[in-house]
Amino acid sequence: MLRVSDDDAGAFEELVRKYHPRLVRLMRAIGPSPELAEDLAQETFLRVFRARERYQAGAKFSTWLFTIAGNVARNASRTMRRRHEVNEVDAPQSPDDNPGAGILAGTALDASGLMPTRQVEGDERAEIVRQAIRSLGERQRTALMLSRFENMSYAEIAESMELTPKAVKSLLSRARVNLREILQAYMDNGSSPVEEQE
Structure with missing residues (x-):
């Protein structure tokens, strides 16, 4: 630079x-x-x-x-x-459009040559995770992406988002809790978490 x-x-x-x-x-x-x-x-x-x-x-x-x-x-x-x-x-239409959800949902399915039904299930999981990430608030989504997919430290995220490292830690904790809650319906009974929230 x-x-x-x-x-x-x-x-x-x-x-x-x-x-x-x-x-x-x-x-x-x-x-x-x-x-x-x-x-x-x-x-x-x-x-x-x-x-x-x-x-x-x-x-x-x-x-x-x-x-x-x-x-x-x-x-x-x-x-x-x-x-x-x-x-x-x-929602993104391909795994390439995915902001890391493919990693979260299991990218091994893409290369494994498993049965088509398992491939469909993997695609469905990736889409559900994408929707869940997009449903987070802007600050939580940004902090999560910088932490998880850019491997930035709390201090780097704090500087990037103009927050304190303590605030970033709290934001990431809330993002993880919210993701867990959003995805719980899918994990329990296979229903889309976005439909549940609407």
Whole structure:
């Protein structure tokens, strides 16, 4: 990023290549709609480029990047609420669109060649987990994604979300409890947790 701040276009391309997949995955989870993830990731990189001259190497670059990403996602959510836009297709359609739920639901099914019914069950579980993650509040979802899928420490998440590490720990604890509660109906009787909450 220091090279980018000196207008090194090659360094910026390198940052985009390195962080783009992670940023898109994060935006699918914390943005207002998974379909907007690519656009929000591009908007984040545009803001990074615009702020290049003001960048100061204090924290890790990824922490700074994810702080900007969180702001972009919040702004997009506010804009969508103001416009009262409703997205008919709320859930990702493929495992690639999944913000990590495939890992939670068991990615071994995809490569195992198991019976088709087990594959369908695995896909169903992944979709249920995706819905459960998306039903969390924005802050809980963001903290969970940064912790679980970006492997950020409490301190890094706190800096990225402008919270204290203690607040992040509490937020993650509540997110896990809420996920457990949301998924309990599915675990008990196979019903969709999102249907139960509506």
